[in-house]
Amino acid sequence: MALTGNKGEWGEIYTLLKLLGEGKVYAGDRDLNKIQNLFYPIIMILRQEKEGNFNYKLQDRDVVIQTPDGKELLRLPASVFLVEAEQLLKAINENDGAFSIPQTEAFMNRIYCHSLKAKSVDKTDIRIILHDRRTKINSEMGFSIKSQLGGDSTLLNASKATNFNFKIHDVILSDEDIAYVNSLNPKRNKVINRVNAIKQKGGKLVFDKVDNPTFRNNLVMLDGDLPSIIANLLLEQLNSGISTLKELSEQITKTNPLGFDTKQTSPFYAYKIKHLLTSAALGMMPATAWNGKFDANGGYLIVKKDGEILCYHFYDRNRFEDYLFSNAYLERSSTSRHEYASIIKESDGTLSFKLNFQVRLK
Template structure:
């Protein structure tokens, strides 16, 4: 019996829903449908354990082919099963669960797993008709669902730590111990405040991981410094949304960009950073700038509507990432940050970066 969480079952919902709709609907930065940007679907491809299966159309039938098999099923069946699955996903409170009716249905056309084959980076591939260019590109997507918990864009690790030097510290050993023992709900913010009271503040030195630092530098030479400012703003203010943190850093202009003509220096560079994360950059692996097979996201909204964001429509994709992400505090114990420590007779403090989608 197939069991999975809401995010995993959402992958099956997405297949049923977009095939029934026969279109992909592009979304804007606020998760609204862009009415004049609709892509008719020619076929959908999904990699199963027995091979790749193709879903195409013949009038009002879905034609499913793969592994020398062929199935012909009414589009109305897909539409009804998508609605049924959505109702189950909305009403279920369990963390993992089975839906026998849907399992039996998808098994009838050799769809036997909740997730696409793990060796494939895209959850699903869709061949669309682009009415603007007359072309039929094949677009790869990861599926992100709002029906379950919010997913992460960048997972925390020691690799995502930023190291800051404490400037002109006036801290005794006992004061350092006192700061490091602060255990309030906002302990990192409170520890930073105490450091500011007893020093000239902190300045960014480097990322803990040289690989991550070099990945950032590859995207933009100033990116390590810019992200360090955003991370610092997150831990020292009440802002957590990426767009709000960006506004704050832009207003402060810590890198002293020429703002006379209102060039969006910080926003532009962070958009490139978020896009590269979405398309394959990982902190622990050398990033060459080569995008992986997944070119975008299909977002399952909490009302069941599905919107597509793809590098194929770069502006909408970048605006979505900026407008729908936030920073959050990961475990400081697990990832070893948030404490004053000494090295070569100087004092340092680490802050960590983790990025999650808004719910």
């Protein structure tokens, strides 16, 4: 049966072939521009397949495919991988949905690569041994691949676990009022319309809690202020229409809803949001109890729309965090999937309204 995958899944194979063909990967700045004088030579890419583990070693101008104990299985010029990568990129750009690429699949089978996605139980998509020219050290690193070849990639997925619960204060709503608000279902801006309807009746949303205790604990472990900060980001997005986290951070820095001491210009909100984004990017998942360790300990590989691959290495943490902070934005997920954006009358008579937290990268 032919392999089929979407643009993002084929993008992982493109990354493998492109990196092996070029033998190095350049660092990127916060605006997705290549830093010409900063690159990392690739020593080896390690891949797990159902059939076993395989190492793709760069040697002179060849790629040598080996077993983990060093037995050579195949040797090909690196230029072959580059040609295959360019042909794959063309096919990805010409297709939509789930599709097969027979020519690429044939080459994959030749190089002992039989699946679109390497085996992984965490956020690591590819494991690479890189040479750091500054420290002269070779280090094995796990990277998460984010592709721009399809739609914007997700940094933190929407789910029931990412629901934030708000109480409706300052108003008494009848069952008819609740039914009316919940019936508002325009094609666009459903959440905004429902929140505005609550405000028009005199109601106010006041943050109550993060619904999922695991996500709540993960956030508190990172920073005890994060649940309240995220709640204020969600409200600010509704009030202003702004979606980028950098701009939202600037807005709540001005209003200072948590009452930080602003006599000094400490970037309280930006710092805490960057810490959250980094943790979500490299290890933390909402519905899984997190131990604080990063799975993708190398950072991110970004596949740009033109096929260029940029490295955001965790060793350059400031640059990595600036990239995330400059490119992350809030997206409203489907209200039919995650049970949010409806007024719920609780058993104690209080009224709840849920907003969902989802983050994507431009």
